[in-house]
Amino acid sequence: MKLVVTVVGVDRVGIIAGVSTILANHKVNILSINQTILDGLFNMIMMCETESEDVKDLTSIQESLVALGSELGVEIRAQHADIFLSMHRVG
């Protein structure tokens, strides 16, 4: 499945390194990384892909990312990409 990982918070050293490590450990491939500053906050968006279709695997990725997020003081989410595709792409 395709995943979208978003990080929102104050920029600091180690965010990309930490997130990438967790994703690598879960065999998730990063397709692209984008970032922007919105309302003074660092927004990073990673498009990712994993071969697994199992909800349990996604849950485990989400849990690891949330734990890292609280460690770094940022909000990290991993969502199935279909929610964004449904809303913004027709056909």
Add this chain to the structure above:
Amino acid sequence: MLSIDNIIETNQMIHDNKLDVRTITMGISLLECASSSGKQLCDRIYDRITTEAEHLVRTGEDIEREFGIPIINKRISVTPISLVAGGSDLTSYVPIAEALDRAAKTVGVNFIGGFSALVTKGATQADRILIDSIPEALATTDIVCSSVAVGSTKTGINMDAVRDMGIVVKKTAELTKDNDALGCAKLVIFCNPVEDNPFMAGAFFGVTEGDSAISVGVSGPGVVKHALESVRGETFDVVAETIKRTAFKITRVGQLVAQEASRRLNKPFGIIDLSLAPTPAVGDSVAHVLEEMGLSSCGTHGTTAALALLNDAVKKGGLMASSHVGGLSGAFIPVSEDAGMIDAVSCGALSLDKLEAMTCVCSVGLDMIAIPGDTTADTISAIIADESAIGMINNKTTAVRVIPVPGKTVGDVVEFGGLLGHAPIIEVSPYSAAEFIARGGRIPAPIRSLTN
């Protein structure tokens, strides 16, 4: 490919503007449960619900987690019970309500709807038993919801049923007076009900449906309000277009969730109901959407026009986003569940009369309105008659969910808690309609029913 703006927009809708899927509702036909033995009927109902809906809650939670979209409620709607119980030896249908309650709690859903009767033209013996059972059923169960259809454009209004329902509302209030008449919050009286509505308290699974189906109710008044903030001062053409675009996006999320739930539960997809359903939370109010259009308070002159535009634009936007839009789709105006409506009633800007006018153009009717405890059954019946007349003549669904709170009067506030919110008691007319209601019989179907 998705842009970074797309992703940020979606997540802002969810996290800042409270976009949510209000409910995944599984409709389950209970027609096959019919039995001459009341006990066997209840057992069959319990078994069928707990089997069919065994995985509903877990599947909803999985989808919620995977897509990162809150799914607030998981619910069940069933065949109107009076149609299922007619052949049984039961003389009260309270045991069936209890079986529904137990089954719903076993599978972990938030509500179960369908303790219902459809008596728009006349009532069978089973319909009468069901209506008589409603007060006790709602007092002895926790999550069972009840509805009775008393009129339609095709049949006219059954004024005997209208009279009876005034009495039922009062009895239900009396039996649940220790909880501020909470039982009445689980009872809806309809004109022109729809058979695939996933929203409570009026959900039931009509006889035109199959064995089961998954329907989804999507909400998002906060998202619409936020979108309108960016077009302040622009013309209504721009306002309508903005609402349509937003409704389209919201409905696409509902379509995704419905498809996933349908696939995973191996049940047919029913419909998406795109209803702007408020909650008492700040930023989740339909009244605030109307005020964003330029009204100083919901309820003032202009409110009906604003609501008409909103209700229509929501439908038009949603229509293109899903293969099956149904249910009630539009904007709900439940007073106690909407922070802006509560404020408008409290400051005197919103009256029962204005709410009645608004129901001509909203998606349902008089909803979650607390009225004085000493309101007579006749007056409640007359409120139901007025609301049914609006539905019948305008060929739309209307409904009444009023709560005559024992011991409380205008100036008091009643607290229901949770999604049901709180409400200031609203004034009703002190002038009697007793002789009008005592007539009984039927108000004939209107000329517009003769469409063939």
